Amino acid sequence: MTLIDKMPTLSKIQAAIAATAIALTLVGGMGCASKASDGECAEACDNVVAIGMSELEAKMAQDPDLKAAGDTGKELVKKQAEALLKSIKESCVSECSKKGTQKQADCLKNAKSSADFANCK
Numbered sequence: 001m002t003l004i005d006k007m008p009t010l011s012k013i014q015a016a017i018a019a020t021a022i023a024l025t026l027v028g029g030m031g032c033a034s035k036a037s038d039g040e041c042a043e044a045c046d047n048v049v050a051i052g053m054s055e056l057e058a059k060m061a062q063d064p065d066l067k068a069a070g071d072t073g074k075e076l077v078k079k080q081a082e083a084l085l086k087s088i089k090e091s092c093v094s095e096c097s098k099k100g101t102q103k104q105a106d107c108l109k110n111a112k113s114s115a116d117f118a119n120c121k
Contacts, residue, residue, distance in 0.1 A: 036105035041096035044108035049089045051114055056081050 036044070057078075060066050066074055096105060107120035 034102045036096055036100035036102050038093075038097050040102060040105040040109070041093050041100055044096060044100070044105040045089050045092035047109050047111060048092055048117070049085045051111060052085050052088065053081070055114055056085075 060074060060077060066077060069077075096108075104120050108117065111117055111120065
């Protein structure tokens, strides 16, 4: 079995951080309350990405396939996840800057887990 066979598939990686992407959906449907500033959006999206990475790392530590893949496999998966999270952050900041409210940006900034994103309406 090769290293690639032992590693989680990209769909597993995406599933591990899919909850983070919820923030994008929420940001995309924002109303017309006080608009969030670019700085508020950046802080909010930084937190979204930090939570996504933290939750991903926790899941990676428990994944038996990843344990079997060793440090090289873990590093490869982490780099793929970082690229995906970078894309999520860019989209988050863009959408928030266009449509985000201060209330929603504050909510995302203060979230402690991806489950908290559902409250950021």
